[in-house]
Amino acid sequence: MGKFRIQPHGRLQEWVAEDLGFFKDEGLDYEFVTSHAAGRLQPSTVQSAEGAPPVIQEGAFESFEQGRVCEISSACHWAVNMAASAAHGRMWGHAYSMTNSGIYVPPESPIVKPTDLANVEIGVGYHSGSHFSALQALASILAPGELKLRFIGLPNDRLESMLARTSAAANVFGAPAYLLEQQGFRRIVDTTFMIGFLFSADADIADVEAYFRALQRAQAEIDLHVERYKHHLLEGLPDQCRAIADVRTFGPGERIVFADYTRSMYEETHRWMETMDLFPADQRGAPNYEVAVAV
Numbered sequence: 001m002g003k004f005r006i007q008p009h010g011r012l013q014e015w016v017a018e019d020l021g022f023f024k025d026e027g028l029d030y031e032f033v034t035s036h037a038a039g040r041l042q043p044s045t046v047q048s049a050e051g052a053p054p055v056i057q058e059g060a061f062e063s064f065e066q067g068r069v070c071e072i073s074s075a076c077h078w079a080v081n082m083a084a085s086a087a088h089g090r091m092w093g094h095a096y097s098m099t100n101s102g103i104y105v106p107p108e109s110p111i112v113k114p115t116d117l118a119n120v121e122i123g124v125g126y127h128s129g130s131h132f133s134a135l136q137a138l139a140s141i142l143a144p145g146e147l148k149l150r151f152i153g154l155p156n157d158r159l160e161s162m163l164a165r166t167s168a169a170a171n172v173f174g175a176p177a178y179l180l181e182q183q184g185f186r187r188i189v190d191t192t193f194m195i196g197f198l199f200s201a202d203a204d205i206a207d208v209e210a211y212f213r214a215l216q217r218a219q220a221e222i223d224l225h226v227e228r229y230k231h232h233l234l235e236g237l238p239d240q241c242r243a244i245a246d247v248r249t250f251g252p253g254e255r256i257v258f259a260d261y262t263r264s265m266y267e268e269t270h271r272w273m274e275t276m277d278l279f280p281a282d283q284r285g286a287p288n289y290e291v292a293v294a295v
Contacts, residue, residue, distance in 0.1 A: 003031045004029060004031075004072075005032075005071050006030055007034070009254065011097070012218070012232050012254070013254075013256055022213075023210070023214045030207075052121075052166055054152070057151050059079070060128040064080075068198075074097070075128065078129070079196075081270055081273070081292070082285070085287045085288070090201070091197065091266075092199060092261070095197065095212055095215075095257065096259070097256040097257060098194055098254065098257060099129070099193060100251060100253065101177060102187035102192075103122055103134065103137070104169065104181075106185055107185060117189070118142050118143075119148055123161055123167040124149050125151065129193050130172070130173065135149075135276065136193075137191045152170075155176050156236075156237065158171070160238065163180075163241070174236065174253050175237055181249075212258075216258055270287045
């Protein structure tokens with residue numbers, strides 16, 4: 001077997017495990033990769049401050065479908081659930097994470113309460129956590145006809161579109177959310193959501209287990225001394241955004257929960273996606289907990 005390739009998720013845990021040698025302690029022969037889908041890097045797609053950002057109907061699920069160039073990576077649990085059901089890898093069943101997330105508006109925006117988002121285009125990533133969490137969070141706030149989503153690519157695309165004022169609102173999580181708050185942007189609705197892990201069919205399960213042991217040690221270290229490691233949150237930001245970021249005001253970001261992603265969680269999540277008709281039939285696969293999830 002070659003190296004165990006890890007795709008970081010813009011969170012602290014992998015970087016802390018790297019810094020403190022936890023992966024090596026677990027005997028893992030590994031490397032970090034930054035490419036998202038096979039043979040393809042994903043730079044920001046926001047090219048200028050002129051006009052609205054382009055619509056991109058491709059997201060986390062599609063990157064799994066195309067084949068990520070790694071043994072393990074993460075995305076929202078909705079995309080991971082559906083990808084595992086469609087045999088694009090297996091979902092790890094003994095851990096998930098939670099990320100801070102919210103729908104933000106610029107400081108000068110007239111939008112002040114959730115209902116003000118009616119008929120306002122909200123920037124999200126297609127078939128990604130910002131897409132699904134916006135649907136869930138706003139379902140009890142807006143009428144179906146009032147919810148307007150615009151698919152504008154990756155997390156940093158939404159960050160840059162907000163800083164450039166080319167989006168009236170956007171669903172943003174992790175370090176981009178902390179940076180927007182630092183710049184005076186206001187969170188109108190909390191959209192905190194769950195993230196899952198998908199590992200490839202070729203991955204050695206012993207390596208997967210070693211990876212999670214290292215992450216569990218890293219999580220404990222972050223819980224004790226987060227201020228030592230916040231600088232790693234800059235790793236996921238564009239260069240121009242790093243220049244204006246003060247990580248001292250950032251929170252800890254994504255937190256890994258070492259608990260089971262249960263059958264009921266899997267089935268309820270999959271059923272919601274089918275009820276909402278979020279994926280065409282040829283992408284859904286066949287939901288089977290025992291096959292899709294490594295328990």
